[in-house]
Amino acid sequence: MSERVLNVGLIGFGLSGRYFHAPFLSVNPRFKLKKVVERSKNEAQDFDPTIENARSVDELLADTSIDLVFICTPNDTHFSYAMDALENGKHVVIEKPFANTEAEAKQLFDVAERNGLIATAYQNRRWDSDFLTIQKLIQEDKLGKIVEYESRYDRYRPEVLPNTWKEKQAEGSGNVYNLGPHLLDQAFVLFGTPQTVTATIRSVREHSDVDDYFDIHLGYEDKMVIIKSSLLVYENSLRYSIHGTKGTFIKRGLDAQEETLRKDVLPDVENWGAEPEDRWGTLYSDHFTGIIPSEAGDYMAFYDSVYDAIVNGQELAVKPAEILRTTRVIDLAFESNERQTTISY
Structure with a gap:
């Protein structure tokens, strides 16, 4: 088993970030939840004082130590945030819906493939x-x-x-x-x-x-x-x-x-x-x-599958073709x- 630990950033710390992703990431030794985007609150630090705060998406994406970004924001932001993350060299997990149209989903997968990155949907x-x-x-x-x-x-x-x-x-x-x-x-x-x-x-x-x-x-x-x-x-x-x-x-x-x-x-x-x-x-x-x-x-x-895909080159459990089918x-x-x-x- 690889000893590599993936540094993770969360964009958003509402229901999804706080009660779904943060708990699993915090107890899985393969991940380190490093930074969370909260524009004014500090709820991530209430969950874990070691989590760093970012006041903007740009600030999070500028952190070169972040390997993987979870997008846990309103649905109309998923595409733009995911595209920004991929273009900044980050692997991405996107809350459902992965994208609002099949065309948008295809664009995201095209950029991910071109940059050698993993993109998947949180189909927990x-x-x-x-x-x-x-x-x-x-x-x-x-x-x-x-x-x-x-x-x-x-x-x-x-x-x-x-x-x-x-x-x-x-x-x-x-x-x-x-x-x-x-x-x-x-x-x-x-x-x-x-x-x-x-x-x-x-x-x-x-x-x-x-x-x-x-x-x-x-x-x-x-x-x-x-x-x-x-x-x-x-x-x-x-x-x-x-x-x-x-x-x-x-x-x-x-x-x-x-x-x-x-x-x-x-x-x-x-x-x-x-x-x-x-x-x-x-x-x-x-x-x-x-x-x-x-x-x-x-x-x-789900999280173990994402890790194995990024670090060990294994096939994702939630595959791009399956996500495209759902959006279609x-x-x-x-x-x-x-x-x-x-x-x-």
């Missing part, structure tokens, strides 16, 4: 406990041939929050860009590239300026894949309904890693990622009907909704 939901459990069930043929897969990520936020960028019109705003990349990426990991995309995208809350509901149908030759999200679902525990020729799997509740991180628990504790038993899913089949214990979630696998399908979903028709991939 590949390592959710429930998704790992579903992958195992499919690999073990417990469900048979999948004929219908529905994945939901709903919330109940009836009031439009006035002081958050997520509720304001801007490039990359809205629920499709916020939660869509996670659900799409999971579906593609399981089933590959779809043949068609059919989408309904709406604003269902009063006074909402952004889309807060989507229903995207991905057409495959032998199955229907549905991903949905709404911010106006009071009983929002349902996550997956999967039907196959041998059985059905129903899963409720969310992976526990985010809520654990929000309690300031670092991801080096025993039984990290273990899901509470009351969230375990149920398999229904002739062979077995009952509760299926969830696999332990582990977002650290989001483009097609908006086109499908606008034209009210099914679009071929």
Whole structure:
């Protein structure tokens, strides 16, 4: 194993920087979280006094010791910040959405390749406990041939929050860009590239300026894949309904890693990622009907993949071609909704 330690800079220290990236980077000896961009606050130092502060993106990118930059800022800034980082010789991890269009994503990968750098998207939901459990069930043929897969990520936020960028019109705003990349990426990991995309995208809350509901149908030759999200679902525990020729799997509740991180628990504790038993899913089949214990979630696998790609030349877990596919399908979903028709991939 290489003894090299990657120096990391974070652009932004909100929910993503503070509660997702900083904890994992702080306990993984392969990384050193060196510097964080905060224009006026000092919350990074409250988390770890050894973290240096940068008051601007330019200041961070001018630090020649920084190897890798995580971009944890509003969606309309992802492309420009990522481009600046790549042009300054930094590897980049970009929060979802990786880019707001397929064309932008291609530009970023072109610059990364030209400069010999790694660029990837933070698709941490590949390592959710429930998704790992579903992958195992499919690999073990417990469900048979999948004929219908529905994945939901709903919330109940009836009031439009006035002081958050997520509720304001801007490039990359809205629920499709916020939660869509996670659900799409999971579906593609399981089933590959779809043949068609059919989408309904709406604003269902009063006074909402952004889309807060989507229903995207991905057409495959032998199955229907549905991903949905709404911010106006009071009983929002349902996550997956999967039907196959041998059985059905129903899963409720969310992976526990985010809520654990929000309690300031670092991801080096025993039984990290273990899901509470009351969230375990149920398999229904002739062979077995009952509760299926969830696999332990582990977002650290993402960070190890990034390290191995940069230092050891290994293939990224979240590959450029996969990211381009997700951005393309989001483009097609908006086109499908606008034209009210099914679009071929």
